[in-house]
Amino acid sequence: MEKTIQCYCVNCRQVTNHAVLFSIKEHSNDDDYWWESTYSVVKCLGCESIQFHKEDIDESNFEYYGDGDIDTHPTITTYPRQRYKVEPIGNTWELPELVRGLYVETMDCLNNSRLQLAAAGFRAIIEAICRDAKVTGKNLESMINNLAKSHIITAKDRDHLHAIRFMGNDSIHSLKKYREEEVIIVAHIVNAVLTSLYLIAKKVKYLDMKPISKYTEFIDILDESIAKRTVGDVDILRNFIRHDRRIISEDIPGFENELKANITSGTYTKLSLCATPTTGHSQQYKIESI
Numbered sequence: 204m205e206k207t208i209q210c211y212c213v214n215c216r217q218v219t220n221h222a223v224l225f226s227i228k229e230h231s232n233d234d235d236y237w238w239e240s241t242y243s244v245v246k247c248l249g250c251e252s253i254q255f256h257k258e259d260i261d262e263s264n265f266e267y268y269g270d271g272d273i274d275t276h277p278t279i280t281t282y283p284r285q286r287y288k289v290e291p292i293g294n295t296w297e298l299p300e301l302v303r304g305l306y307v308e309t310m311d312c313l314n315n316s317r318l319q320l321a322a323a324g325f326r327a328i329i330e331a332i333c334r335d336a337k338v339t340g341k342n343l344e345s346m347i348n349n350l351a352k353s354h355i356i357t358a359k360d361r362d363h364l365h366a367i368r369f370m371g372n373d374s375i376h377s378l379k380k381y382r383e384e385e386v387i388i389v390a391h392i393v394n395a396v397l398t399s400l401y402l403i404a405k406k407v408k409y410l411d412m413k414p415i416s417k418y419t420e421f422i423d424i425l426d427e428s429i430a431k432r433t434v435g436d437v438d439i440l441r442n443f444i445r446h447d448r449r450i451i452s453e454d455i456p457g458f459e460n461e462l463k464a465n466i467t468s469g470t471y472t473k474l475s476l477c478a479t480p481t482t483g484h485s486q487q488y489k490i491e492s493i
């Protein structure tokens with residue numbers, strides 16, 4: 204039966220089974236230092252595309268578990284080159300400058316299998332996010348906590364960022380090697396955090412459908428609604444504005460109090476206050492002009 208290996212397929216954009224069409228090995232002749240390189244031509248069993256695949260293993264990359272088991276952490280090189288292990292987010296120019304430089308370099312490390320540098324880089328990105336947000340703290344641990352306390356990130360994000368901090372610390376200080384899958388997960392987390400912190404936040408500004416927060420905006424919506432009604436109509440406030448989801452329900456009492464005050468003082472004249480309601484509990488308003 205022909206030998207198969209699992210590797211990334213540029214066409215299928217995922218790891219697939221590949222048939223090994225041809226393979227040759229080279230290895231060290233030196234007993235002191237062991238290495239082995241395997242050069243293969245492989246064919247994707249999904250899309251049938253053919254690629255070159257090189258696997259380098261050397262003992263400096265071994266991770267020993269003490270029970271005889273080792274992880275060999277091979278370095279894989281393929282041609283055509285794998286596009287991305289994790290695709291970098293677009294619009295990186297919208298990231299703060301300090302974050303952007305680190306991000307571009309770190310993703311480059313990851314996508315070129317420089318996992319240890321990538322893990323350290325992701326930790327540095329978290330630190331840059333904290334500095335950009337101007338959160339204080341005696342170390343990165345407390346800065347991340349303060350980022351969550353200031354509601355800049357969620358409690359879940361906080362735990363993720365701590366996990367990235369641990370990984371970065373291990374990479375720098377104990378030279379622990381993480382698996383590619385683990386660093387890839389970190390890259391996805393960083394992509395999600397950067398997207399929600401910097402990219403989505405900018406886009407929301409341009410959306411009409413963000414909740415309104417100012418009384419003047421509330422009045423604009425009320426005026427639009429009144430303009431579609433008839434002079435003399437009587438209704439409660441929630442019915443005048445009920446089709447507008449930009450107004451958040453719990454904000455209505457605040458807006459209504461200000462509206463009543465403005466009607467009473469004569470600064471808002473399109474509505475008048477009806478006498479104390481006889482049915483229901485809500486204040487009723489009569490349209491005086493549209």
Ligand SMILES: [Zn+2]
Binds near residue numbers: 247248
């Ligand atoms: Zn394929």
